[in-house]
Amino acid sequence: MVSLTRRQFCLAGAAISLLGGRAMAQPERSGVPLPDGSKAPALGQGSWHLAQGRHPAEEEENALRTGIALGMTLLDTAEMYGNGSAERLIGRVIAGQRDKVFLVSKVLPYHATTADGIRQACQASLARLGTHYLDLYLLHWRGGVSDLGVVVNTFESLRSEGRIRHWGVSNFDVGDMEDLFRVPGGNACATNQVLYNLTQKGIEGDLLPWCVQHKMPIMAYSPLGMTGGLLGNTTLRQVAARHQVGPAAVALAWTMRSGHVIPIPESGSPDHVKENALALSLRLTEQDVNELAQAF
Ligand SMILES: NC(=O)c1ccc[n+]([C@@H]2O[C@H](COP(=O)([O-])OP(=O)(O)OC[C@H]3O[C@@H](n4cnc5c(N)ncnc54)[C@H](OP(=O)(O)O)[C@@H]3O)[C@@H](O)[C@H]2O)c1
Known part of the structure; x- marks a missing residue:
């Protein structure tokens, strides 16, 4: 019988699931609920x-395609990144597989002071992403x-026209979220994308509980x-080492541990x-989480 390490088993499991098989090391996390229930x-x-010369473009495209194939199907980009070049790169990656990905982009605040500015920015992002x-x-x-109010109304119009499916914010603190929720329709916000990692845990004190209370997931950047x-x-x-994965999988599983x-x-590296x-199938134990709390 061939014996696999946990790492090999997880990769094999992900590959088997791609082929329609059922063998998995652990059930993959099936997704994070948004406030509307999707x-x-x-x-x-x-x-x-990405698309700025850190790696060859082909390698970066390959990295993103590898991630999609392994279940990392949410792609985050912005009109700002490389002045649109990251969106163009993602457009090449998702060509022929648009239905497999959950595509996120962002409008710059200085395009978001008028409805026309938001509409034009959205249209330009859609064109670059194909x-x-x-x-x-x-x-x-x-x-x-x-x-x-301008942002909420325009996002809602774009949603009713089918150009976007959900809308949200980024880098909002609790005070900003409360301002947003005071705007009519502001509570339709689907997420807040903010800084969160083992060394930057500030949101655990206020913003994360606030979002959990409002049934809104956080997207953790960096x-x-x-x-x-x-x-x-x-x-x-x-x-x-205890889980036979690399440190990045543990750092990611740590951010995912609450399910929110x-x-x-x-x-840019496959x-x-x-x-x-591997973070998708990694569950940290209480001991792991306690040790990480001591270390960071
Ligand atoms: N909303 C906002 O204001 C905001 C702000 C910052 C970031 N973001 C979003 O969040 C994304 C991630 O944040 P980030 O780029 O700041 O930081 P990050 O994801 O924490 O770190 C990226 C760095 O980690 C390296 N890396 C990735 N996987 C690795 C692994 N397994 N082992 C070793 N190194 C690894 C990458 O290099 P390689 O390419 O060589 O793997 C890259 O240098 C951004 O790309 C962006 O989409 C949003």
Whole structure:
């Protein structure tokens, strides 16, 4: 009989599930509920620094395709990233498989002060992505947007026209969320995308409980500490060794442990993406979480 390590087994399980088989190391997380009852994928892929020469373009496209095949089907991008080049790269990746992905893009605050500005930005993102709809459209940060009513009304119009399926915000603190919820229709917000990782846990004090109370998931950006810098931590490596995965999978599983957080790690490397995808089937124990709390 061939004996597989947990790591090999998880990858094999993901591959088998792609082929329609049932063997899995553990059930994959089936998705994170949005306030309207639909589900978003449990794990995504970011694109802030893609299409900017960090890796060959073909390798980055391959990385994203690998992630999609392994269940990391939420793709996060923004008009800002590489001035549209990240959206164009994602457009090439999703060509022929648009229905497999949950596509997220963002409008810059200085395009979000008028309805026309938001509409034009959305149309330009759709054109670069080569699709006729976004699954989720976010206000990238509040910036100089004084009238959140314009944003909510325009997002709702885009939704009724079928150009976006959900809308949300990014980098909003609790005060911003309360302002948003005071706007008529503001409570239709599907998510808030914010910084969250083992070294940056500030949202646990207020924003995360606020969002849980309002049945709204958080999307965690920079879940690997931005440069992957936290991955060298000794305790993290010990926990990872115990589960026979890499430290990135543990860092991601840690952000996902409550079931209310969708991390969006970025990688232009297919090998790194394979390591990250293992988070989908990794469940941390109480001992793991306690050790990580001590270490970070
Ligand atoms: N809404 C906002 O304001 C906002 C702000 C920041 C980020 N974001 C979104 O969140 C995404 C992720 O955040 P981020 O890019 O700041 O940081 P991150 O995902 O925490 O880290 C990305 C870095 O980790 C490396 N990496 C990935 N997987 C790895 C692995 N298994 N082992 C070792 N290194 C690994 C990547 O390099 P390789 O490419 O070489 O793998 C890259 O340098 C962004 O792409 C963007 O979509 C949103």
